[in-house]
Amino acid sequence: QVQLIESGGRLVQAGDSLRLSCAVSGLTFNNYAMGWFRQAPGKEREFVAAISWESANTHYADYVEDRFTISRDIAEATVFLQMASLKPEDTAVYYCAAAPVPLTIIHLVNKRWGQGTQVTVSS
Numbered sequence: 586q587v588q589l590i591e592s593g594g595r596l597v598q599a600g601d602s603l604r605l606s607c608a609v610s611g612l613t614f615n616n617y618a619m620g621w622f623r624q625a626p627g628k629e630r631e632f633v634a635a636i637s638w639e640s641a642n643t644h645y646a647d648y649v650e651d652r653f654t655i656s657r658d659i660a661e662a663t664v665f666l667q668m669a670s671l672k673p674e675d676t677a678v679y680y681c682a683a684a685p686v687p688l689t690i691i692h693l694v695n696k697r698w699g700q701g702t703q704v705t706v707s708s
Contacts (some may be wrong), residue, residue, distance in 0.1 A: 587683065588608075590700070591701060592605070594703045596705045597706055599707065601706070602669045603704060604665055604666070605621070605665065605679055607666075609662045612697075614638040614639070616685050618636070619636050619638055619664045620632065620634065620683070620688070620692070621679060622679070622682055623675075623677035623678065623679045624678050625676060631646065633649065633666065635689070636664065654669075666679065671704075673708045676704060679702050679703075680700075682697060684697070
């Protein structure tokens with residue numbers, strides 16, 4: 586059974602850094618892309634970043650502006666999202682996702698989702 590369990594979300598101040606984690610189990614990781622998405626109140630869920638589990642190649646949404654870094658630890662079967670210079674508009678529930686597709690199209694296909702972790706950035 587596939588499980589994606591996010592953690593690390595909390596209340597922070599604008600300008601702070603935060604690292605989210607996604608513990609992954611039940612996947613055959615080859616050919617999988619792992620992604621982070623977010624959903625702010627009243628808005629649609631949007632793509633943040635993705636990483637190829639096998640190659641560690643990455644892909645980011647334009648608005649990330651080099652503030653976020655996605656990575657993965659094969660031994661720990663965990664995907665991370667390191668966020669820096671956080672802004673109030675980064676406030677959202679952040680979701681981890683997995684799909685057996687190239688990382689550049691993970692936002693277009695059906696995916697496995699985690700339950701999400703809340704990030705709140707105060708001004």
